[in-house]
Amino acid sequence: MTDSQDADMPILETTAPTEDTGESITSPVTIDSPRRPVTxxxxxxxxxxxxxxxxxxxRPGVSLIAGGNNSGKxxxxxxxxxxxxxxxxxxxxxxxxxxxxxxxxxxxxxxxxxxxxxxxxxxxxxxxxxxxxxxxxxxxxxxxxxxxxxxxxxxxxxxxxxxxxxxxxxxxxxxxxxxxxxxxxxxPAIAYLPPFAGITSREERTNGAIRRRRIGEGLAGAVLRNLLLDMHQANLRKRAELLERPLTAPGKRRTKISDSDLKRLREEDPWELLLHTLRSVFQTELQVKDFREEYHSYIEVLVDRGTVDGYQFKRHHGYNLRDLMVEGSGFLQWLSVYTLATSPEADVLLFDEPDAHLHPTLQKELLDRLTDLASNVGKQVLLATHSSEILRNAAPARILEIKPGGSTRYLVEEHQKVGLLEGLGSGYAPRIDQIRNSKHVLFVEGTTDVPILKSLAETAGMPWPDSWIEWRTTTSHKERKALWRALNEDIPGIVAVSLRDRDDEPIKSVDQDLQDHNFPDNGDFYSRKWRRRYIEAYLLWPPTLAECSGRTENEVAEFLRDQHGIAIGATFINQNAPQTLMNIHAKEILSGLGVNAIEVAKRLPSEAICEDVIVFLKLLATGR
Incomplete structure (x- = not known):
């Protein structure tokens, strides 16, 4: 050691840990000596x-660790x-x-x-x-x-x-x-499980140190059979102990486990809990083959499928048992998570994206069962996730948000979840960085909305304000407002305009300034809705349609009249245009003529720009 190194850091002659006893993580706790886990x-x-x-x-129970990429989950x-x-x-x-x-x-x-x-x-x-x-x-x-x-x-x-x-x-x-x-x-005894990987066709018996290393390397699948064998053997020992319990009548021996002992075993034993879950969710059972250290080289775990009636399992007719390895990644991910979750050896469980291979319905099922398990036995679960399904269905108080730099908080309100799901707090969020600088966000529904508006603004001689950052989403004003509130917590002073199509909603739900009657303005959040069905309905100017489609104006007029029952004249640009124009399915007209909405918007003359469009562009020009 050099003089610059601290004298309290000796180079030890022997640094290997003492010989491992074969325990998987910590000392096991039997069903006869239950203990409340440490939180x-x-x-x-x-x-x-x-x-x-x-x-x-x-917090105790299940905490969902959420945040953007590279935030620290x-x-x-x-x-x-x-x-x-x-x-x-x-x-x-x-x-x-x-x-x-x-x-x-x-x-x-x-x-x-x-x-x-x-x-x-x-x-x-x-x-x-x-x-x-x-x-x-x-x-x-x-x-x-x-x-x-x-x-x-x-x-x-x-x-x-x-x-x-x-x-x-x-x-x-x-x-x-x-x-x-x-x-x-x-x-506290802590167990960490990274995303599932590493399962092989042959798994040897390993001691605790090797198992910890495999899991730390991200190869939990390489020791899954070891964990299952431990749980199964512990269950067999427990069943044998229950059969050995003396009866009240002298000299008599039990031929079966008592109903009360069996009930308690099924409610508390890790192997029983695991099997019951697999039966309920996957209609599946596991069969762990006998393993003798002096004879067997590999641990064999087979999967059985059938029907379930309570605790009774009946195999499907003609079904052949198969090795655990051939099951789908979702099943194996679930199995590895729940195997660790039911183990009595850990107080605190750390799961890194256990939902990665699961269908959304199974994601929710997994979270529900982990929550029940944590509640029943007092385990603490920290589950890092990007799953919108899990986060959307979780109570805000269960979500621990981590932001770059190490700031953390448990959420309080639903709108904070919306911001989290949209990537607020991510280290890789260029759109949010733009909003941070501009303080203006424009919510629109489709990919063509902003290009059409920019073209119409240029034609009308109203320069497009570059401060508005486009945010495309098909969600309602209510959900957009929740996102705006979440953004405002992180970036105070944001002005938001939310523009939606009217679609099939009644015309009376929107007034002359495009204010949505169903969702009044609130602070710096402005809800607007087109008076016509959607933005394409403001592009049906016959001369421009003829120019873009290569047809004559007469041919376009005949198409509008014969195919859609409308005639377009001088009232086209008015806010109170004829009812047929207000409700016309303009997208079908553009499609029938074989023209592109953005191209039509670029060629539309100033005299054909509708009053509703001018009203909206003025709102953007004022910045609020």
């Missing part, structure tokens, strides 16, 4: 990935996964005393990068913000520049445990940096 209340990150100095408050999960790794490694290297306050003054211990297993990174330097792991010249942290801290409650008493990390010569050093724990205190 993390707050986490602190210092110089970890996107979080330079960030505190995040977490996965970094939150990764930070907690690395905290769990530090906790486990410290216990193996230093014992339980390594987590107590007296350990803060002791030296840390070092690990090689090959021993770092919680998440997959190109190099350990990528754990640090901006890849800067060196200590600052005036730092007092002893070189442990990255810190991960969790707070939780134990019987009404606030508990805290934090770890400092240092990187020296490609070796990771870990030490307890913050703790108020006492001997016997419980700490």
């Amino acid at each position: 993390i209340q707050r986490v602190y990150f210092q110089r970890f990935k996107q979080f330079k100095n960030t505190a995040i408050t977490l 996965t970094s939150l999960l990764h930070g907690l996964a690395v905290w769990e790794f530090c906790r486990t490694a410290t216990r193996m290297e230093r014992g339980e005393d390594g987590l107590l306050p007296e350990a803060i003054t002791r030296q840390g211990f070092g690990l090689g990068d090959e021993q770092f297993s919680p998440i997959n990174v190109p190099s350990l330097k990528h754990l640090w913000t901006n890849l800067k792991s060196a200590k600052e010249p005036d730092a007092t942290d002893g070189g442990y520049t990255l810190r991960l801290t969790c707070e939780w409650d134990q019987d009404g008493i606030a508990k805290v445990l934090g770890f400092g990390l240092a990187l020296v010569n490609d070796r990771l050093f870990i030490k307890t940096s913050t703790s108020n724990l006492h001997p016997g205190d419980r700490t």
Whole structure:
């Protein structure tokens, strides 16, 4: 170690963790010793990935972690996964005393990068913000520049445990940096599951260290059969124990599990919960074949399909069992999520986009079942997602929004969800960046609306105001207003004009200034609606239609009269045009003539521009 390196970061002669016992994540808890899982209340990150100095408050139950790309959703999960790794490694290297306050003054211990297993990174330097792991010249942290801290409650008493990390010569050093724990205190057990991948046709029996590494590498499928085998064998042992329970009559032995014991087993045992869910959702059962360490090389898990009646499963006639690997990605994703969720070994579950391979209906089903599970057994679930289906159906209070820079909040109102779904807060949102500069947004329905309006504005001698940023959406004024409110929270002072087609709504629902009677203006949000069916109805000027279609004006007039029963004259531009013009299906007319609406708008003369269009262009020109 050079003089510039901290004396509290020794290079250890032996850094390998103690021999793994084969446990998958933490010590198992049987059904006879239930415990209430520990819920993390707050986490602190210092110089970890996107979080330079960030505190995040977490709620019990299911939290949906949402935000734009590169906002820090996965970094939150990764930070907690690395905290769990530090906790486990410290216990193996230093014992339980390594987590107590007296350990803060002791030296840390070092690990090689090959021993770092919680998440997959190109190099350990990528754990640090901006890849800067060196200590600052005036730092007092002893070189442990990255810190991960969790707070939780134990019987009404606030508990805290934090770890400092240092990187020296490609070796990771870990030490307890913050703790108020006492001997016997419980700490949260965290399990991380990245998007499903890695399943193979042959899976060998592996110990806990190998499983953690495979999951950290994003290869949860490579250990799925191991997890299922553990759960199945634990269930068999439990059933055997229930059969051995003594009867009241001396000398008698049970031939079956009692109804009360069976009911409790089905309600609490992880394997039973998993099977019941698979039967209910997929009409599927799993069969885990016997595995003997001294004889079998690979774990075999087969899928059975049939009909379900309560807890009874009947295989489809002629169905042949098949290996787990051949099932669809959605089923395997669901299975990996729910296998981890039902395991008693973890208090806090971290899921990174578990909805990635699921149909929208299954996404909602998965969220509902995870919510029920979290409520029933007290687990805490942090689920990072981009799914509009999941977010749209979730209560705002369940959604934890993360923005670039590390700011976080649980949503309060529905309109905040709208902004989130539209990409507000994303690091890659050029349209929102434009709105941030212009403070003006124009909501329209179709791709041709703005090009048509720009052409008509030029012809009318009314320059198009470039401050209006186009936002195409077919949603209602109400939903657009919700989006405007969400934008305003992030970018105060935005003026919005929402323009919609009238379509089949009655003409009396819109007045002379195009105000939509069904949705009055509110503040700087202006709701407007065409008096005619839609914008194309303002383009039906016969001379221009003839020019664009290559027909004569007489041929166009005959087409309008014979095919659509209309005649267009001097009243065409009036706001109170004949009723037939107000309701005409103009898109069909343009299509029948083989002309393009944008091309017609470019050639329309100034005397043919309708009064409704001028009214709307004046609204845009004034900026409100």
